Amino acid sequence: MPDTLTIDKEKFNSRLFIGTGKHGTQDQLISYIKSSGSQMITVAIRRLDLENQADDRSLLDILTKENIRILPNTAGCSNLSEIILTCELSRELLGTNWVKLEAINDPEYLLPDPILTIEAAGTLIQKGFKVLPYINADPPLAKRLESMGCVTVMPLASPIGSGNGIKNEEDIKIIIEQSKVPVVVDAGLAVPSDAARVIELGADAVLVNTAIAKAKNPALMAEGFKLGVEAGRKAFLAGRIPQLPVASSSSPKDNLIDPSK
Numbered sequence: 001m002p003d004t005l006t007i008d009k010e011k012f013n014s015r016l017f018i019g020t021g022k023h024g025t026q027d028q029l030i031s032y033i034k035s036s037g038s039q040m041i042t043v044a045i046r047r048l049d050l051e052n053q054a055d056d057r058s059l060l061d062i063l064t065k066e067n068i069r070i071l072p073n074t075a076g077c078s079n080l081s082e083i084i085l086t087c088e089l090s091r092e093l094l095g096t097n098w099v100k101l102e103a104i105n106d107p108e109y110l111l112p113d114p115i116l117t118i119e120a121a122g123t124l125i126q127k128g129f130k131v132l133p134y135i136n137a138d139p140p141l142a143k144r145l146e147s148m149g150c151v152t153v154m155p156l157a158s159p160i161g162s163g164n165g166i167k168n169e170e171d172i173k174i175i176i177e178q179s180k181v182p183v184v185v186d187a188g189l190a191v192p193s194d195a196a197r198v199i200e201l202g203a204d205a206v207l208v209n210t211a212i213a214k215a216k217n218p219a220l221m222a223e224g225f226k227l228g229v230e231a232g233r234k235a236f237l238a239g240r241i242p243q244l245p246v247a248s249s250s251s252p253k254d255n256l257i258d259p260s261k
Contacts, residue, residue, distance in 0.1 A: 005204055007182055008130050008151040014039045016229045019209030032212055033066050036222035041068050042100050044075035045090040073100035083120045087129055101133040110160045114141050125149045134186055137168035142175045152181050158188030161210040165194045176202040192228025199232030
């Protein structure tokens with residue numbers, strides 16, 4: 001049976017989601033979309049200037065032609081009214097009720113505001129949106145958002161764009177253990193081994209943007225993340241060996257050669 005990821009009844013073969021932020025050129029973006037094998041990409045709708053910027057208008061056309069699902073996000077929104085307006089605009093523009101909820105009003109560390117996230121998620125769900133909330137690695141918050149009807153939870157590994165890798169492993173493990181919706185680890189992952197690690201722990205997917213877009217060779221890094229995710233998933237499904245406090249011999253202890261004979 002194929003090992004597919006299901007989010008709100010929709011199936012994905014790839015467990016690597018990517019972003020459009022910080023890409024150098026559109027050709028570069030297309031190149032790493034292809035090499036990543038990703039089937040979903042996030043776009044900050046509020047930061048698109050669809051009236052004046054030809055590049056922003058063509059970006060959506062390019063992504064549509066690449067047959068990759070566009071997941072609008074609310075990056076750049078710092079209050080409830082901005083979030084709701086952006087989501088309604090994205091639904092009108094893209095014909096989707098899926099949204100990655102980013103509720104951030106911290107300009108330095110860019111950490112999501114848990115209170116605003118809960119408030120916005122509740123309002124968006126009432127308006128018929130399928131909400132994928134970006135959150136701190138906070139197990140009670142993740143469980144609360146799940147109970148409200150969010151279709152995933154998306155805890156950060158470390159601050160967005162920081163490249164610091166996994167700094168919240170224990171909390172992420174608890175979120176994975178408790179969640180009945182897919183867990184997508186988002187933000188801070190720097191190298192494919194980071195992605196492999198969180199997928200090994202049982203995360204359902206990862207979302208990677210800066211680590212790919214700002215790499216010296218984005219297409220090659222995207223391929224590396226694709227392979228890292230695949231390796232991590234195989235390891236999770238295979239099941240790791242137990243950790244022991246002492247060594248365990250890999251060769252048999254029975255029928256050893258007796259040097260006296």
